[in-house]
Amino acid sequence: MPPSDSARATVRNPSGSWRTPAIGAGIVLLVLVAIRALSPEQLDLPQAFNDFFTLTLSVLIESLPFIVLGVLLSILVQVWLPAGVIERYLPANPVLRRACISLLGMLLPVCECGNVPLARGLIMRGFTVPESITFLIAAPILNPIVIVTTHAAFGWDSGILVWRILGGFVLANLIGWIYSRHPRPTSLLTPAFEEACRREEHTHGTRLGRSVEQFQTEARAVMPALIIGCSLAGAVQVLVPRSALVALGTNPVLSVAALMLLALVISICSNVDAFFILSFGSTFLPGAIVAFLVLGPVVDVKLLALMRTTFTTRTLTQITLIAVLFTGALGLVVNLVS
Amino acid sequence: MSADTGRRDAARDRAIGTDGSDETNERGSRWLGAGLILVMSVCALWLTVTGQLAIYVNPGNTPFIATMSSIAVVLSVAVLARPRVRHDHHHEHEHDHEHEHPHLDDLVHEVDGSTSALTGDPRPTRRVLSGVLGVATAAFCAIFALAFLVLPPRALSASVAEIRDVNGGLLLTDATDQTVQLAADADYSTYGLREWAALLRQSTHPESLIATPFEAIGFVTASDESEDSFVLTRFVVSHCAIDAQPVGVTVYSPGWEERFEVGAWVTVDGSFATAPDSSAGSPVSVAPESVDPTPEPDVPYEY
Numbered sequence: 001m002p003p004s005d006s007a008r009a010t011v012r013n014p015s016g017s018w019r020t021p022a023i024g025a026g027i028v029l030l031v032l033v034a035i036r037a038l039s040p041e042q043l044d045l046p047q048a049f050n051d052f053f054t055l056t057l058s059v060l061i062e063s064l065p066f067i068v069l070g071v072l073l074s075i076l077v078q079v080w081l082p083a084g085v086i087e088r089y090l091p092a093n094p095v096l097r098r099a100c101i102s103l104l105g106m107l108l109p110v111c112e113c114g115n116v117p118l119a120r121g122l123i124m125r126g127f128t129v130p131e132s133i134t135f136l137i138a139a140p141i142l143n144p145i146v147i148v149t150t151h152a153a154f155g156w157d158s159g160i161l162v163w164r165i166l167g168g169f170v171l172a173n174l175i176g177w178i179y180s181r182h183p184r185p186t187s188l189l190t191p192a193f194e195e196a197c198r199r200e201e202h203t204h205g206t207r208l209g210r211s212v213e214q215f216q217t218e219a220r221a222v223m224p225a226l227i228i229g230c231s232l233a234g235a236v237q238v239l240v241p242r243s244a245l246v247a248l249g250t251n252p253v254l255s256v257a258a259l260m261l262l263a264l265v266i267s268i269c270s271n272v273d274a275f276f277i278l279s280f281g282s283t284f285l286p287g288a289i290v291a292f293l294v295l296g297p298v299v300d301v302k303l304l305a306l307m308r309t310t311f312t313t314r315t316l317t318q319i320t321l322i323a324v325l326f327t328g329a330l331g332l333v334v335n336l337v338s
Numbered sequence: 339m340s341a342d343t344g345r346r347d348a349a350r351d352r353a354i355g356t357d358g359s360d361e362t363n364e365r366g367s368r369w370l371g372a373g374l375i376l377v378m379s380v381c382a383l384w385l386t387v388t389g390q391l392a393i394y395v396n397p398g399n400t401p402f403i404a405t406m407s408s409i410a411v412v413l414s415v416a417v418l419a420r421p422r423v424r425h426d427h428h429h430e431h432e433h434d435h436e437h438e439h440p441h442l443d444d445l446v447h448e449v450d451g452s453t454s455a456l457t458g459d460p461r462p463t464r465r466v467l468s469g470v471l472g473v474a475t476a477a478f479c480a481i482f483a484l485a486f487l488v489l490p491p492r493a494l495s496a497s498v499a500e501i502r503d504v505n506g507g508l509l510l511t512d513a514t515d516q517t518v519q520l521a522a523d524a525d526y527s528t529y530g531l532r533e534w535a536a537l538l539r540q541s542t543h544p545e546s547l548i549a550t551p552f553e554a555i556g557f558v559t560a561s562d563e564s565e566d567s568f569v570l571t572r573f574v575v576s577h578c579a580i581d582a583q584p585v586g587v588t589v590y591s592p593g594w595e596e597r598f599e600v601g602a603w604v605t606v607d608g609s610f611a612t613a614p615d616s617s618a619g620s621p622v623s624v625a626p627e628s629v630d631p632t633p634e635p636d637v638p639y640e641y
Contacts, residue, residue, distance in 0.1 A: 021418070021419045021420065022415075022419040024418070024419070025415045025416075025418040025419035026415070026419075028376070028415075028418060029376070029380070029411070029415060032376065032377060032380045032487065033380060033384070035487050035488065036380065036381060036384045036487055036488075037384075039487065039488040039489070039490065040488075040490060041490050042490060043489060043490050045489070045492075047495045047497055048497065050492040050495065051494055051495050051497060051498050053485065053489065053492070054393065054394065054491075054492050054493065054494055054579055055494070055498075055579055055580055057394055057486065058394040058395060058578040058579035058580050059578065059580050060378065061378075061382055061385075061391070061394045061395055061403060061578070062394075062395055062399070062577065062578040062580070064375075064378055064379070064382060064403070064406070064407065064410070065399075065402050065403050065405070065406030065407065066406075068375070068379075068406040068407075068409060068410045068413075069406060072409070209420075212413065212416045212417055212420055213420075215372070215413045215414075215416075215417060216368060216371050216372050216417040216420075217371070218371075219371030219372050219374070219375045219414070219417070220368075220370055220371030220372075221371070222371075223370065223371055223374040223375055223378075223479070224370060224374070224475050224476070224479045227374070227478070227479050227482050227483075228475065228478070228479075231478075231482070233580065234580075237498075237501075237580060238498070238501070240501075266580065266581075267580065268577070268578075268580060268581055269577060269578075271577075272576055272577035272581070275576045275577070275581075276576055276577070276581040
């Protein structure tokens with residue numbers, strides 16, 4: 001139905017009037033640079049605050065490029081890839097389809113932060129919610145960068161690399177299968193994201209304009225969550241003594257629990273977590289390390305804040321519970337057989 | 339139009355308010371997305387240009403961060419420079435989705451997942467709570483962005499080293515395995531604290547290092563094993579400061595607490611010797627010829 005006169009948007013700035021807002025944006029950019037340049041070199045603040053802020057910023061600066069990359073890939077799959085380009089290569093059988101989707105990270109290698117906007121983009125493109133969750137959980141583990149760095153860190157020692165790949169694949173498909181049984185999968189999404197999906201279905205305009213609009217939408221959704229998640233991760237680092245966890249390292253059961261807890265709070269990027277945990281390799285048993293390497297990319301405090309932009313609290317609680325139980329069991333099995 | 343749709347419209351109208359508040363919401367929405375990315379990216383680029391990015395991340399990541407931050411600046415400016423579009427809200431519901439811009443209320447829902455305004459949820463308490471949470475989130479993010487913009491970069495302090503247990507991890511990557519070696523003809527001149535600490539930890543006969551010259555810069559942390567010794571410490575960063583691990587070498591220096599505070603940066607020049615204090619954890623420690631205060635290096639970590 002064509003829109004009525006009253007339904008038409010009243011454009012305050014017609015298409016040719018980019019000049020004024022563009023000049024305004026340029027001034028804003030210059031002002032930001034000037035503020036940064038004129039800021040004090042020394043400021044006497046409490047040491048605990050400095051440490052918290054430095055740790056928070058380090059996670060944020062590390063995550064930001066991956067977030068931007070994830071948003072760009074999200075724009076690519078939503079706006080630029082023609083319908084059917086991805087879908088035509090996926091099997092019709094739901095189980096096989098999810099298995100293939102869990103390997104999409106091999107083509108779109110982004111760490112867990114960037115996968116959130118990308119998973120949102122896949123849902124907006126028409127993927128089902130369980131398929132998107134499968135991708136979200138598998139891609140941070142099953143991607144070439146993570147496999148190469150894990151191999152560089154551990155080689156084939158104790159089968160850690162193989163257990164990580166298998167564990168990530170099985171966990172992602174297990175959670176995907178569980179949610180595929182859900183009678184109304186869209187109820188797993190936050191109402192606001194559901195609304196955004198509905199709005200996206202009817203978006204018109206040039207591809208470039210839609211890309212800029214999509215960047216705004218994803219930035220608005222992800223940035224506040226990223227800042228809060230990074231702040232939580234930074235605060236935990238200052239407040240929780242790591243030596244308390246390391247002390248549990250040689251117990252077959254407690255070592256798994258300790259490194260799972262560390263994975264939940266440390267919020268380190270899956271691209272480099274293998275190098276980080278390598279330094280604990282002599283202290284912890286292989287099962288604990290596998291549990292760390294599988295659980296960390298799936299759930300941690302920063303990632304949960306990001307995922308909250310898309311999924312309800314109830315859904316995230318369930319995913320966390322399943323992931324913790326699965327990786328705990330996986331860690332114990334690895335400790336038994338290695 | 340169904341009754342349910344009517345309720346949603348009414349709820350949405352309440353949430354949107356007048357055209358004026360709609361514009362305010364739209365502007366707020368832009369700034370809480372593109373504005374935040376713009377501030378973060380400008381700061382990241384500033385740190386890159388001034389060489390201070392190494393305080394937060396491994397310098398090996400600089401090209402990637404600089405590239406993606408530059409792209410983010412361009413896209414954020416494009417979002418902020420995009421002409422604003424105002425819609426007449428007296429259109430039919432079927433075209434509600436054509437609102438080109440989301441509202442601050444949407445942000446509230448994306449932050450806390452509340453359904454109240456868009457679905458006509460009658461629970462006013464939840465609406466109020468979600469509104470408060472949304473505003474608090476926006477305020478926190480704005481303050482955080484401002485702090486990032488104006489506060490000077492600071493490296494991690496000795497407090498974090500104590501929390502993380504100096505030498506708690508071994509840090510024997512492939513790279514160090516190849517470079518750290520205990521041999522008569524080994525070249526120790528390029529060794530940093532990371533290599534020295536790894537060598538002492540992995541060697542079964544650290545006594546063979548006795549009389550080997552030692553010089554390094556680090557900060558002072560207290561030794562758990564000897565009151566007469568301190569640990570010359572540096573953080574080793576694999577990727578970013580969140581994974582920083584403190585490594586160090588024990589320096590025998592009775593009365594060090596009267597001369598240096600924990601966290602003070604010093605240059606230690608001396609050689610390895612049998613640890614005089616039998617309670618020390620290692621049979622070998624550094625016998626210093628001099629321990630001099632030194633400014634914090636521009637690059638405070640080892641990588």
